[in-house]
Amino acid sequence: MSVGQGRLDAVTTSDVRGLEQLEHAVLDDTASLASALRQCLLLAGYAHHEELRAWALKELEGYQAADELPSHRKVPAALEVEITLHLPGQIVQGNTRRISVIQLPPSARERGIGESAPIRQGIRELEGLVAISDRMIRLSPPGSAEYVLQMTQWQQEHGNESTEFTALNWAIAKPSIESVLDHVRTRLTQFVAEVRATMPAGQQNPNPNQIDSAAQQALNIRGGDNSTFHITAPNAKADRGGTASANVNEPAPATPQPWWHRTSVIWTAVAAVATIAGVIVTVIVAK
Numbered sequence: 001m002s003v004g005q006g007r008l009d010a011v012t013t014s015d016v017r018g019l020e021q022l023e024h025a026v027l028d029d030t031a032s033l034a035s036a037l038r039q040c041l042l043l044a045g046y047a048h049h050e051e052l053r054a055w056a057l058k059e060l061e062g063y064q065a066a067d068e069l070p071s072h073r074k075v076p077a078a079l080e081v082e083i084t085l086h087l088p089g090q091i092v093q094g095n096t097r098r099i100s101v102i103q104l105p106p107s108a109r110e111r112g113i114g115e116s117a118p119i120r121q122g123i124r125e126l127e128g129l130v131a132i133s134d135r136m137i138r139l140s141p142p143g144s145a146e147y148v149l150q151m152t153q154w155q156q157e158h159g160n161e162s163t164e165f166t167a168l169n170w171a172i173a174k175p176s177i178e179s180v181l182d183h184v185r186t187r188l189t190q191f192v193a194e195v196r197a198t199m200p201a202g203q204q205n206p207n208p209n210q211i212d213s214a215a216q217q218a219l220n221i222r223g224g225d226n227s228t229f230h231i232t233a234p235n236a237k238a239d240r241g242g243t244a245s246a247n248v249n250e251p252a253p254a255t256p257q258p259w260w261h262r263t264s265v266i267w268t269a270v271a272a273v274a275t276i277a278g279v280i281v282t283v284i285v286a287k
Contacts, residue, residue, distance in 0.1 A: 015205035018043035019195055026188040033185050034060060034124040040188060047211040055219055059184055062122035065142070069118050072183040077117035077170035079104070080138070081148065084164040098171070105150040108168075113141045117170040119180050130177055137172045144168040191218035 022043055025036035037060045044052035063069055079099050085092040101114050117139060119126065129137050141147075148165040155163045194214035195206050206214075 015203075015207055016043060016046045016211055017205055018046060019192065019206055022188070023192045026185055026192060029185075032124070033127060033181055034122075036185070036188055037123060040191075043211070047206075047208045049208065049211055049215060052211070052215045052219065059123050062125070063118075063120040065120070067120075069120065073119040073180055074116050075119055075172055075176040075180065077115055077139075077172045077176075079113075079115060080169045080171045081151070081165050082167035082169070084166050086162045086164065093166075105147050105154075107150070108141070108143065108147045111143065113143075113147075117141075117172055119177065123181065123184065126177055126181060130174060130181070133174050133177075135174055137174055137177055138169040139172065140167070140169055187219055191215065194218045 018039060022036060022039040025031050025039050037056050041053055041056040041060070044050075044056060058067070063073065079101065080096055081099055083095040083097060085095065101109060104113060121129075144167065148168050151165045151168075152163070155161070155165075191214050194217045195210055198210040198213055199206055
């Protein structure tokens with residue numbers, strides 16, 4: 001008996017409506033992916049398939065901090081800081097510099113902040129970010145306000161009172177976010193194809209058992225790299241449940257040395273003559 005077979009035998013075996021509408025939505029690249037997921041949500045409701053509904057809702061509404069994040073929602077990201085320079089007679093704002101992980105405060109590294117960004121936003125929000133962005137999409141790591149304050153205080157304690165850190169961001173290439181959307185659309189397309197493959201010639205709508213089989217093959221719990229993707233849903237069996245985790249990256253060692261023992265980050269602002277618009281900020285990392 002397949003996973004969920006007993007559950008499906010207990011409900012009506014009448015055909016499930018909505019597959020044709022979902023097929024049209026996923027094959028239309030100009031249509032909103034969020035709309036396709038809503039079609040999937042309705043189809044899962046007709047089929048009484050709780051785990052398929054839970055998956056569609058996660059992608060629609062986004063993943064919470066306690067949710068296990070599937071691999072397709074972890075993307076490469078550069079770390080950037082924004083700096084304000086308080087120079088004699090002028091304040092220079094909007095300086096952006098990339099930094100390495102070792103230049104973050106220990107609390108940020110211990111939390112797992114690094115050069116991989118967890119994409120927890122809902123699909124509609126991601127579609128909006130892609131629509132308004134030209135090249136880069138910037139997201140703030142959790143706790144970023146606290147981290148920039150720590151970095152500013154460290155600079156002031158070491159005599160560099162002219163430098164103020166105002167923001168810490170993940171800089172993510174637009175195609176990386178587009179790949180998240182493409183992954184979900186491809187999974188939905190595969191799901192429709194799997195349902196069609198189980199339907200004999202002449203059958204108009206699938207039955208719940210065919211929906212369950214296709215969900216296991218296309219969506220059930222498999223990520224883009226074939227890693228296990230857990231969905232917690234009502235009535236889900238033990239082998240289909242998931243353990244929540246709040247880690248976004250591999251954590252740093254439990255007892256790291258203080259950051260001033262491991263690296264010293266000195267930000268030096270050199271003011272140019274009044275006719276030069278830019279200010280050079282040099283990052284020196286001394287081990």
